[in-house]
Amino acid sequence: MGTKGRDACLWIFFALFPISVFLRGAVWYAALGVMVCLALSFLYYCRRYLPGAAGMSRGLGLNITVLLPLNPLWARLLIGRNIRGGFGRAFEVHVRSEKRELSQYLQLFTADLESARNSFPGAIFLWESSTPLPLLVRRLIRRGSLDGSAFLQDGGWPVPRFPFTERDLQKGRVKRGAIISKEEAVS
Numbered sequence: 171m172g173t174k175g176r177d178a179c180l181w182i183f184f185a186l187f188p189i190s191v192f193l194r195g196a197v198w199y200a201a202l203g204v205m206v207c208l209a210l211s212f213l214y215y216c217r218r219y220l221p222g223a224a225g226m227s228r229g230l231g232l233n234i235t236v237l238l239p240l241n242p243l244w245a246r247l248l249i250g251r252n253i254r255g256g257f258g259r260a261f262e263v264h265v266r267s268e269k270r271e272l273s274q275y276l277q278l279f280t281a282d283l284e285s286a287r288n289s290f291p292g293a294i295f296l297w298e299s300s301t302p303l304p305l306l307v308r309r310l311i312r313r314g315s316l317d318g319s320a321f322l323q324d325g326g327w328p329v330p331r332f333p334f335t336e337r338d339l340q341k342g343r344v345k346r347g348a349i350i351s352k353e354e355a356v357s
Contacts, residue, residue: 235282254318322347
């Protein structure tokens with residue numbers, strides 16, 4: 171699901187809510203059923219999905235990074251034609267917001283990404299951030315942009331953030347990207 175899936179669920183739920191007032195009969199029951207499914211998926215996201223992803227990330231030894239598992243079809247929809255390669259698993263990369271020096275943050279983030287790449291070869295990692303990217307990520311993007319296994323673009327993902335779920339992003343500097351992990355080491 172990821173945060174973009176959560177945002178899509180919330181947008182659809184609150185778009186259907188006023189529309190359902192004007193619906194009658196079987197269409198009203200269908201809209202109500204969709205709204206119940208969306209509400210249940212949001213509760214699942216809050217109660218099971220996020221704590222499970224945080225626990226999995228701690229179990230992998232990641233210090234400041236949390237990997238949110240995504241459905242590969244949802245990841246393919248998000249990245250569109252930006253990546254040509256195939257992938258098995260998909261993850262959204264999130265960084266825990268802790269006050270740290272920039273150099274320490276970049277070192278921990280680099281170590282976490284290297285560990286994640288080694289743990290999940292052939293997986294795709296997606297992110298949206300206004301923070302600086304570590305040298306490892308910039309090298310992977312440069313190398314991957316040649317063979318279609320990575321990209322980095324200005325702007326956020328196509329699903330807009332739902333109100334009150336916004337993170338600390340500097341609006342003018344937001345970049346989104348993705349990398350398919352490979353087994354070779356980066357020098």
